[in-house]
Amino acid sequence: xxxxxxxxxxxxxxxxxxxxxxxxxxxxxxxxxxxxxxxxxxxxxxxxxxxxxxxxxxxxxxxxxxxxxxxxxxxxxxxxxxxxxxxxxxxxxxxxxxxxxxxxxxxxxxxxxxxxxxxxxxxxxxxxxxxxxxxxxxxxxxxxxxxxxxxxxxxxxxxxxxxxxxxxxxxxxxxxxxxxxxxxxxxxxxxxxxxxxxxxxxxxxxxxxxxxxxxxxxxxxxxxxxxxxxxxxxxxxxxxxxxxxxxxxxx
Amino acid sequence: xxxxxxxxxxxxxxxxxxxxxxxxxxxxxxxxxxxxxxxxxxxxxxxxxxxxxxxxxxxxxxxxxxxxxxxxxxxxxxxxxxxxxxxxxxxxxxxxxxxxxxxxxxxxxxxxxxxxxxxxxxxxxxxxxxxxxxxxxxxxxxxxxxxxxxxxxxxxxxxxxxxxxxxxxxxxxxxxxxxxxxxxxxxxxxxxxxxxxxxxxxxxxxxxxxxxxxxxxxxxxxxxxxxxx
Numbered sequence: 001x002x003x004x005x006x007x008x009x010x011x012x013x014x015x016x017x018x019x020x021x022x023x024x025x026x027x028x029x030x031x032x033x034x035x036x037x038x039x040x041x042x043x044x045x046x047x048x049x050x051x052x053x054x055x056x057x058x059x060x061x062x063x064x065x066x067x068x069x070x071x072x073x074x075x076x077x078x079x080x081x082x083x084x085x086x087x088x089x090x091x092x093x094x095x096x097x098x099x100x101x102x103x104x105x106x107x108x109x110x111x112x113x114x115x116x117x118x119x120x121x122x123x124x125x126x127x128x129x130x131x132x133x134x135x136x137x138x139x140x141x142x143x144x145x146x147x148x149x150x151x152x153x154x155x156x157x158x159x160x161x162x163x164x165x166x167x168x169x170x171x172x173x174x175x176x177x178x179x180x181x182x183x184x185x186x187x188x189x190x191x192x193x194x195x196x197x198x199x200x201x202x203x204x205x206x207x208x209x210x211x212x213x214x215x216x217x218x219x220x221x222x223x224x225x226x227x228x229x230x231x232x233x234x235x236x237x238x239x240x241x242x243x244x245x246x247x248x249x250x251x
Numbered sequence: 252x253x254x255x256x257x258x259x260x261x262x263x264x265x266x267x268x269x270x271x272x273x274x275x276x277x278x279x280x281x282x283x284x285x286x287x288x289x290x291x292x293x294x295x296x297x298x299x300x301x302x303x304x305x306x307x308x309x310x311x312x313x314x315x316x317x318x319x320x321x322x323x324x325x326x327x328x329x330x331x332x333x334x335x336x337x338x339x340x341x342x343x344x345x346x347x348x349x350x351x352x353x354x355x356x357x358x359x360x361x362x363x364x365x366x367x368x369x370x371x372x373x374x375x376x377x378x379x380x381x382x383x384x385x386x387x388x389x390x391x392x393x394x395x396x397x398x399x400x401x402x403x404x405x406x407x408x409x410x411x412x413x414x415x416x417x418x419x420x421x422x423x424x425x426x427x428x429x430x431x432x433x434x435x436x437x438x439x440x441x442x443x444x445x446x447x448x449x450x451x452x453x454x455x456x457x458x459x460x461x462x463x464x465x466x467x468x469x470x471x472x473x474x475x476x477x478x479x480x
Contacts, residue, residue, distance in 0.1 A: 003349045003350060006349070007335070007346065007349075010337070075329060075331045075333040076334075077302075077333075078302060079334060079335055084319060084321075084322040084351070085350075086319050178305075246304075248305045249304055250303040250305065251297075251302050
């Protein structure tokens with residue numbers, strides 16, 4: 001599985017270099033803002049960093065699905081499926097590569113944030129002042145208030161939802177490529193199946209999150225229930241994808 | 252027996268690509284899998300290579316049901332180029348070396364040299380003839396027990412064909428089994444031990460070259476003309 005992972009990782013490395021370049025540029029912009037004492041420049045750079053981080057995460061997810069679709073649509077599929085590995089191992093390596101791609105993207109984002117933070121500390125009043133600036137900026141520009149308990153849950157929810165989205169995409173693509181091998185519209189149909197599956201999963205998630213009586217403790221509890229359900233759905237979808245690829249998928 | 256296929260059937264939607272194929276391959280022999288385009292040759296090869304699923308019938312490899320583990324001993328080469336677009340010719344060798352224990356890097360480098368391929372070139376920028384040679388070099392650099400070569404002479408010019416056939420036959424000398432699908436029958440007649448004629452997803456005729464020649468009193472090329480003409 002490790003060797004399949006290595007080549008899956010390579011396939012998507014270029015976009016990480018681009019994302020890294022963008023984050024580096026924005027970080028340098030922020031640091032420049034500190035040293036030339038332009039608050040406006042710092043605020044712009046921070047907002048763009050947050051937006052770049054968010055869009056990069058979405059892009060990385062979609063790229064994973066696009067790579068799988070290309071793998072199955074073109075003769076490059078032979079490279080993947082001619083090797084002495086089971087379909088479960090191949091898909092497992094793909095999922096693992098996808099998770100590592102998002103972790104790398106988050107890591108790049110964290111590194112950019114850390115660089116900004118260090119530069120700010122070097123030039124200003126310390127950690128508390130930096131957080132205050134960050135909080136004020138997010139509030140002013142994106143109307144977000146920072147509450148750390150919520151942030152932890154939101155990060156966990158984003159992570160699990162993201163993997164669930166990848167699993168949904170894998171299932172949709174493999175199901176469509178299994179049934180409609182030669183159809184010209186297979187990619188379009190896969191997108192529709194993906195959207196339909198996502199709609200269903202979001203509906204389940206929303207139903208769970210609306211179960212509480214509105215109090216913070218209740219909300220917190222159902223948030224965890226939702227995370228558990230999403231995890232189970234993800235595992236089931238991956239098993240279905242693996243089974244289809246092992247038993248039915250022709251490339 | 253190296254490979255035994257019984258009553259194989261495979262459909263894509265309403266189209267039956269393989270209707271009923273039963274065939275046996277012996278170790279150390281070279282077979283010509285003959286038939287026009289669309290007769291089911293490629294589908295059969297991909298079934299044995301584990302790339303086509305959802306078929307009916309049985310495939311026994313060395314006495315057991317075929318599994319994904321057997322891909323370690325079966326080398327399949329498809330008609331079209333299949334290497335990842337970012338790969339250089341040298342990367343193709345590294346990829347094969349990573350996945351196939353039977354891959355011989357020295358033999359790969361030797362075959363690249365013989366086929367005038369530069370390891371630094373990008374695989375996707377090669378002409379169809381050079382890409383065909385690269386596929387062959389990568390596949391034949393494996394010391395596989397069974398080679399499935401789908402149209403190995405496609406896209407290769409007349410002069411280079413002799414060199415390609417020579418390379419294929421060198422592999423034969425090591426006691427491995429080779430199946431070559433082709434409609435260029437005259438190019439391979441001298442090299443094969445057995446012929447399998449496929450027509451509309453079924454075996455129209457099969458046997459050793461000598462058996463077929465004696466029984467029908469015709470060359471393999473003439474038999475081809477009789478069956479598909």
